[in-house]
Amino acid sequence: MARVQIDAVSKEFGAHQAVREVTLDIADGEFLVLLGPSGCGKSTLLRLLAGLESPTAGRILLDERDITEMSPQRRDLAMVFQSYALYPHLTAAGNIGFPLKSRRETKARITQRVEEVAAVLELGALLDRRPAALSGGQRQRVALARAMVRDPGAFLMDEPLSNLDAALRSATRAELIALHQRLGATFVYVTHDQVEAMTMASRIALMNAGRIEQVGTPEELYDRPRSTFVAGFLGSPPMNLFPAEAISRDGELHVQAEGITAPLGLAADTHAGVTAVTAGIRPERLRIDPTGRIHGRVRMVENLGSEELVHLDIGAHSLCARLPRPAGVRRGDQLTLRADPADIHLFHPDSGLRLRWQSDTHASPAAVPVS
Numbered sequence: 406m407a408r409v410q411i412d413a414v415s416k417e418f419g420a421h422q423a424v425r426e427v428t429l430d431i432a433d434g435e436f437l438v439l440l441g442p443s444g445c446g447k448s449t450l451l452r453l454l455a456g457l458e459s460p461t462a463g464r465i466l467l468d469e470r471d472i473t474e475m476s477p478q479r480r481d482l483a484m485v486f487q488s489y490a491l492y493p494h495l496t497a498a499g500n501i502g503f504p505l506k507s508r509r510e511t512k513a514r515i516t517q518r519v520e521e522v523a524a525v526l527e528l529g530a531l532l533d534r535r536p537a538a539l540s541g542g543q544r545q546r547v548a549l550a551r552a553m554v555r556d557p558g559a560f561l562m563d564e565p566l567s568n569l570d571a572a573l574r575s576a577t578r579a580e581l582i583a584l585h586q587r588l589g590a591t592f593v594y595v596t597h598d599q600v601e602a603m604t605m606a607s608r609i610a611l612m613n614a615g616r617i618e619q620v621g622t623p624e625e626l627y628d629r630p631r632s633t634f635v636a637g638f639l640g641s642p643p644m645n646l647f648p649a650e651a652i653s654r655d656g657e658l659h660v661q662a663e664g665i666t667a668p669l670g671l672a673a674d675t676h677a678g679v680t681a682v683t684a685g686i687r688p689e690r691l692r693i694d695p696t697g698r699i700h701g702r703v704r705m706v707e708n709l710g711s712e713e714l715v716h717l718d719i720g721a722h723s724l725c726a727r728l729p730r731p732a733g734v735r736r737g738d739q740l741t742l743r744a745d746p747a748d749i750h751l752f753h754p755d756s757g758l759r760l761r762w763q764s765d766t767h768a769s770p771a772a773v774p775v776s
């Protein structure tokens with residue numbers, strides 16, 4: 406069992422700031438996913454937790470004990486890497502038992518623990534094989550078993566599924582979710598795959614250039630992205646973002662851009678005068694409706710099997726709509742779409758931060774970023 410607290414941690418490599426003042430409180434038993442684009446500092450943060458790197462500033466606490474300077478061996482944490490890093494000359498059993506052997510546990514104790522863990526991961530029949538004689542998924546499970554054998558308070562995993570093919574990845578993903586539920590241990594899991602993050606996480610910490618951009622449940626990040634970065638990172642295809650104006654019309658506030666007018670469901674006096682915003686609408690929230698006021702010309706239709714992605718040119722911008730198939734539209738068609746007021750997100754055009762209007766209709770008309 407472990408609570409992991411990261412307190413204003415930074416890591417510099419020479420002049421490069423890989424992790425910038427990250428603060429994060431990971432509850433005991435949580436499945437926290439560190440998500441973000443390549444190079445944003447996910448692995449560095451995980452290695453700081455594991456003790457494989459030492460922070461330039463800040464503290465790391467494990468169950469309220471300061472472990473910032475503690476050696477990796479003495480931390481009650483087990484790390485699983487993307488490359489399983491199994492010893493090729495040892496059998497599966499030898500690999501799994503290795504952490505106990507280096508702790509000089511008795512042979513009987515090692516055998517017992519290896520068998521227990523192997524049973525959980527259904528590796529019992531494979532214990533005598535060397536890694537070369539195991540499939541990718543089996544090697545992955547051996548690496549997991551090696552992490553589990555010590556009964557760590559927390560598991561740290563760095564893209565553990567990225568070497569697996571699609572079918573095996575989704576099977577192992579389900580296995581990891583089940584494992585987490587069964588063990589009740591804390592998981593800190595690095596990935597740049599948003600499907601993994603959305604399906605596995607109890608909370609996601611989305612990183613951008615060394616900082617945490619937003620922390621929350623998958624639903625919070627998806628439904629109320631704190632910034633255009635979050636809105637544009639999650640979702641496939643991501644949220645449509647376009648420059649627009651917030652205007653009052655017929656007593657109601659609207660978002661308006663070339664070819665697009667959409668009511669926001671807010672009273673006009675929420676806001677006085679014209680204000681520039683960045684507007685966002687998720688592709689799956691657009692639908693064909695002749696009464697709508699989003700008009701565009703179809704540039705391309707992509708068939709996804711169950712759905713179609715319809716790409717539209719609207720003035721100087723393009724929008725993508727994800728529609729049930731068959732949408733019955735073809736390239737060159739004029740199309741009229743609609744989005745519900747609740748599905749329109751507004752961001753500050755400069756800072757990219759979410760505006761407060763939608764949640765707080767009494768807020769000042771000035772663009773107030775969510776703190």
Ligand SMILES: Nc1ncnc2c1ncn2[C@@H]1O[C@H](COP(=O)(O)OP(=O)(O)OP(=O)(O)O)[C@@H](O)[C@H]1O
Nearest residue numbers: 418421423441442443444445446447448449450597
């Ligand atoms: N030992 C190191 N020395 C110098 N720079 C490093 C070192 N380790 C990482 N970096 C740099 O720090 C930044 C963050 O690296 P990190 O490996 O944490 O990214 P990441 O989010 O895990 O990316 P990926 O998704 O590609 O694995 C990168 O710009 C990387 O080049």
Ligand SMILES: [Mg+2]
Nearest residue numbers: 447448449563
């Ligand atoms: Mg990495």
